[in-house]
Amino acid sequence: MMKTLFALFAVLSLATFTGCKPSGSHSHSHGGHHHEPPHGGTAIDLGDEDAHLEFVLDAAAGKLTCYVLKPHMSGFQRITQEAIELAAQVNGKAEPLTLKAVANAATGEKAGDTSQFEVQADWLKTAKAFDVELKAIQVRGKDYTTLKFNFPKGAAPEAVKK
Numbered sequence: 538m539m540k541t542l543f544a545l546f547a548v549l550s551l552a553t554f555t556g557c558k559p560s561g562s563h564s565h566s567h568g569g570h571h572h573e574p575p576h577g578g579t580a581i582d583l584g585d586e587d588a589h590l591e592f593v594l595d596a597a598a599g600k601l602t603c604y605v606l607k608p609h610m611s612g613f614q615r616i617t618q619e620a621i622e623l624a625a626q627v628n629g630k631a632e633p634l635t636l637k638a639v640a641n642a643a644t645g646e647k648a649g650d651t652s653q654f655e656v657q658a659d660w661l662k663t664a665k666a667f668d669v670e671l672k673a674i675q676v677r678g679k680d681y682t683t684l685k686f687n688f689p690k691g692a693a694p695e696a697v698k699k
Contacts, residue, residue, distance in 0.1 A: 575610060578602075579691040581671075581684060588614055588676040592688055599662040603636050603654040605676060613644075613652035614676060621654050622672040625688075627664050634658060666690070 574580040578593035589606040603621055607614045623634040636654035640647045671684040686692050 573610070575606070576602075576604060578604075579686075579689045580610070581686055581691060583674075583676055583681050583684075584679065587679060590671075590674070590684075594661060594688070596662055596664075598657065599659050600655055600657045601634065601636065601661055602639075605652045605654075605674075615646060615650050615652050616674070616676055617649050618675065619648045621674055623656075624670045624672065626668040627660060632658065632660055632667070 574589075574591040574593075576591055576593045578591045581590040581592070583589060586608045588608060589610050591604040591606055591610070593602045593604070594600070595602070605614045605616050606612065619638045621636040623636065625632040625634055634656045636656040638648035638651045639653040639655050640651065641653065646652065666687060666689060668687050669685070671681075671686075673680060673682045674684070675681070
């Protein structure tokens with residue numbers, strides 16, 4: 538009986554104190570927590586694992602897509618915004634981008650209730666890297682403003698939560 542209780546305690550302790558470990562789709566780098574973006578894009582953390590944004594560039598089409606993802610990139614997170622405003626700097630030139638909400642009949646997503654946003658711009662066909670400032674986004678009841686990052690490097694931006 539004691540051996541069984543001890544074994545049960547050991548298993549429960551291990552399960553309780555073992556978090557997300559570096560293996561397969563997870564890795565820890567620079568002291569931060571990192572998950573692989575589901576579309577192979579550039580991931581941006583919002584807050585402390587509150588949510589994520591993933592930016593995917595289709596250079597051939599000149600299209601930039603942003604997916605809003607749940608904590609740990611565990612699935613899509615619908616938001617009520619109908620557009621996401623970006624200010625990009627490409628070779629010293631300002632290039633504003635407005636990513637618009639994408640409707641998806643298969644998932645029932647529509648403008649004002651979606652997790653996917655897109656924009657098309659000809660300069661995206663040739664730009665390999667650019668700096669970005671996302672003006673504001675509200676996810677899971679929190680506002681994030683002035684998110685700055687580099688595409689495609691990413692980096693966890695210093696987000697201002699309201």
